[in-house]
Amino acid sequence: MGLKDKLTELKKNALEEINNAKDLKKINDIRVNVLGKKGPITEVLRGMRDLPKEERPNVGSFANKVRDELSSAISERKERIEIIKTSKRLEEEKIDVTLPGVPVKTGQPHIIMQVIDQIEKLFLGMGYQVVDGPEIEEDHYNFEMMNLPKDHPARDMQDTFYITDKFLMRTQTSPVQARTMEKHDFSKGPLKMISPGKVYRRDTDDATHSHQFHQIEGLVIDKNITMADLKGTLQLIARTVFGKEREIRLRPSYFPFTEPSVEVDVSCFKCSGEGCSVCKHTGWIEVLGAGMVHPNVLKMSGIDADVYGGFAFGLGPDRFAMLKYGVDDIREFYLNDMRFLKQFSQRG
Ligand code: DAH
Numbered sequence: 001m002g003l004k005d006k007l008t009e010l011k012k013n014a015l016e017e018i019n020n021a022k023d024l025k026k027i028n029d030i031r032v033n034v035l036g037k038k039g040p041i042t043e044v045l046r047g048m049r050d051l052p053k054e055e056r057p058n059v060g061s062f063a064n065k066v067r068d069e070l071s072s073a074i075s076e077r078k079e080r081i082e083i084i085k086t087s088k089r090l091e092e093e094k095i096d097v098t099l100p101g102v103p104v105k106t107g108q109p110h111i112i113m114q115v116i117d118q119i120e121k122l123f124l125g126m127g128y129q130v131v132d133g134p135e136i137e138e139d140h141y142n143f144e145m146m147n148l149p150k151d152h153p154a155r156d157m158q159d160t161f162y163i164t165d166k167f168l169m170r171t172q173t174s175p176v177q178a179r180t181m182e183k184h185d186f187s188k189g190p191l192k193m194i195s196p197g198k199v200y201r202r203d204t205d206d207a208t209h210s211h212q213f214h215q216i217e218g219l220v221i222d223k224n225i226t227m228a229d230l231k232g233t234l235q236l237i238a239r240t241v242f243g244k245e246r247e248i249r250l251r252p253s254y255f256p257f258t259e260p261s262v263e264v265d266v267s268c269f270k271c272s273g274e275g276c277s278v279c280k281h282t283g284w285i286e287v288l289g290a291g292m293v294h295p296n297v298l299k300m301s302g303i304d305a306d307v308y309g310g311f312a313f314g315l316g317p318d319r320f321a322m323l324k325y326g327v328d329d330i331r332e333f334y335l336n337d338m339r340f341l342k343q344f345s346q347r348g
Contacts, residue, residue: 003044003047003048003051003059003063004059004062006044007041007044007062007063007066008066010034010040010041010044010066011066011069011070014030014034014070014073015070015073017030017034018030018070018073018074018077019073019077021077021081022081023081024078024081024082027074027077027078027081030074031071031074034070034074035067035070035071035074041063041066041067041070044063045060045063048060048063108344108345110333110341111321111325111333111341111344112214112317112318112321112333114321114344115241115317115320115321115324116196116214116216116317118240118241119194119196119216119237119240119241119315119317120194120196122236122237122240123192123194123218126192127192128192128193128194128218129192129193129194130193130194130195130196131176131179131180131193131194131195132176132195132197133170133173133175133176133179133195133197134170135169135170135197135198135199135200136163136167136168136169136170137167137168137169137170137175138166138167138168138175139165139166139167139168140166141170141175141178141179142160142168142170142171142172142174142175143155144300145175145178145297145300145301146172146174146175146177146178146256146257146297147256147257147294147296147297147300148256148257152256154254154256158171158172158201159171159201159202160200160201160202161200161202169199169200170199170200171199171200171201172199172215172217172314173195173196173197173199173215173216173217173314174217174257174312174314176193176195176197176217177195177217177219177257177293177297177301177312178297178300178301180193180195180219181219181221181297181298181301181302181303182301182302184221186221186303186308190220190221190222191219191220191221191222191310192219192220193217193218193219193220194216194217194218194219195216195217195218195219196214196215196216196217196317197214197215198212198213198214199212199213199214199215200212201213205331206331207328207329207330207331208330209330210318210330210331210333210334212334213316213318213330214316214317214318215314215315215316215317216314216315216316216317217312217313217314218233218290218311218312218313218314218315219293219310219311219312220233220310220311220312221293221298221303221308221309221310222308222309222310223307223308223309224309225292225309225310225311227260227292227311229311230262230290230291230292230311230313231248231250233311233313234248234250234264234288234290234313235247235248237288237313237315238264238266238287241320241324242266242269242323242324243269245267245272246266246267246269247266247267248264248265248266248267249264249265249267249284250262250263250264250265250290251263251264251265253289253291255289255291256294257291257293257294257297257312258290258291258292258293258294258311258312259291259292259294259295260291260292261289261290261291262289262290262291263286263288263289264286264287264288264289264290264313265284265285265286265287266284266285266287267283267284267285268282268283268284268285269285269323269324271283278323278326285323287315287319287320287323288313288314288315288316289313289314289315290311290312290313290314291311291312291313292309292310292311292312293309293310293311293312295309298310318330318333321333325343325344
């Protein structure tokens with residue numbers, strides 16, 4: 001067999017092998033075997049030495065052509081194998097985007113925070129500032145500045161956890177009143193603030209007591225503030241939280257930091273005043289304490305009580321939430337039982 005025939009035969013076999021190759025390793029082996037230094041083409045080219053001179057260019061270019069053809073057949077096949085591999089992978093990795101997704105569990109604010117948010121929104125809308133105060137408070141602010149000197153009997157109602165003689169867990173958000181008044185610059189306008197937060201009492205936990213609960217303090221100081229301003233504000237709170245039809249009534253009461261002081265009742269949202277178990281058949285529910293800021297409190301915070309005056313109120317978001325949602329045990333709010341808390345989803 002002449003060299004050309006040998007090459008043709010070799011090409012035929014090699015092409016067949018190339019086209020049957022299924023993976024990159026196989027195609028690489030073929031390349032090394034067929035085109036490599038020890039391969040048959042090199043062998044043929046080496047055999048050209050024995051050919052007559054005039055035949056050499058002819059056979060030589062034929063051999064080169066065969067080598068080029070095989071070389072591009074190998075490249076093509078290699079490319080093809082890669083494409084098949086990729087499409088196989090794509091096939092495997094295919095996802096069905098029309099399948100229903102896995103629901104993402106999102107949380108929600110705690111029921112107490114929902115009540116606080118609602119009241120914050122109401123007051124922010126009326127230009128009040130929302131102020132934070134420390135939960136570890138000085139006796140000075142928690143009591144003294146609130147007109148409760150050392151031996152004042154009203155301190156008994158608010159026993160708490162003392163950290164040192166000077167520091168205690170605050171029993172009320174009222175000290176934020178003093179802290180805010182001290183800093184306020186009246187040349188910039190009246191003082192209007194609310195201050196929500198946690199408070200502490202040395203109480204044994206039961207259905208209506210918790211050693212930790214929440215309050216929202218409210219304070220307005222300006223010239224010419226009257227009890228009518230206080231009443232209007234309280235009515236707004238009652239109607240925002242308990243419904244548009246609610247009325248309020250004020251009963252005389254006592255707080256050391258207000259004079260006069262009032263206890264605020266809201267008309268029963270359950271029976272609208274006819275009498276039911278929620279309002280204990282009185283038609284009214286006690287919801288918060290308030291009053292006109294005591295001149296002593298103003299003076300202690302450096303405010304001229306002959307020029308300025310104002311009102312204050314303190315309400316309990318825990319109590320509001322209990323009334324509004326019919327929760328009969330305050331401890332539920334602090335047990336973190338998701339079955340309980342989930343009932344108050346804002347998303348309904
Ligand atoms: N600090 C009072 C308490 O914890 C609540 C309170 C009553 C706050 C009347 C006030 C107020 O600002 O005017 O019992």
